[in-house]
Amino acid sequence: MATTFAFDVYGTLINTHGVLSLLENMIGDKAQNFSNTWREKQLEYSFRRGLMQNYVPFSVCTKQALDYACLAHKTPLSDDQKQQLLEQYKILPAFDDVKKGLEQLKAQNYRLFAFSNGAADAVNTLLETAGIIDYFEGVVSADDMKTFKPNPGVYSHFLREANSTGANTWLISSNPFDITGAISHGMRGAWIKRSEDSIFDPWEIQPTTTATDLVDLKAKLVS
Secondary structure (H helix, E strand, O other), X not given: OOOEEEEOOEOOOEOHHHHXXXXXXXXXXXXXXXXXXXXXXXXXXXXXXXXXXXXXOHHHHHHHHHHHHHHHOXXXXXXXXXXXXXXXXXXXXXXXXXXXXXXXXXXXXXXXXXXXXXXXXXXXXXXXXXXXXHHOOEEEEHHHHXXXXXXXXXXXXXXXXXXXXXXXXXXXXXXXXXXXXXXXXXOEEEEEOOOOOOOOOOOOOOOOEEEOOHHHHHHHHHO
């Protein structure tokens, strides 16, 4: 059986800070910290919703996190500005290494899937806009389960949809919580450490391997 790769989308393939230039036009030098808060709260809200079993789509977590960032940074944005940012979030760019890395991994006959907390239609739009959708056999969304990663049921859902086993499947993510969740569920995990400042949680569960980007990942896997 060919090895299956489950690629997290937001923050791993797709640069969630792709809204930065638009934010800079709106709020100037507050943009970077604002963007960081927005992303952090987006994830926190998905975790809390999952634990509460009070599900809303990931897009709602994104919108509510944007409202929080406005309050936290004392930066009121108009409804029109918020809508512009949310629309931009639907067409974020891929990181520079992604297309080359996916092409190289595909050439090694790995099975590639996109695996996201985002709804399937939103993920498909992102991948199409970024020009990388053709590398994937399919898109698997946590939305089907009405909860979010790292709920173990979401990883089981992926394995069923991909017709794979945990031992034969790698979760590829820049998000430590996602790697931890996948390995805890019996999968292997490759952490994409996109920043030197990134820290992996000092738990007893650590990545199977660590790479700086997808091209580096391919080199590590076939070396």
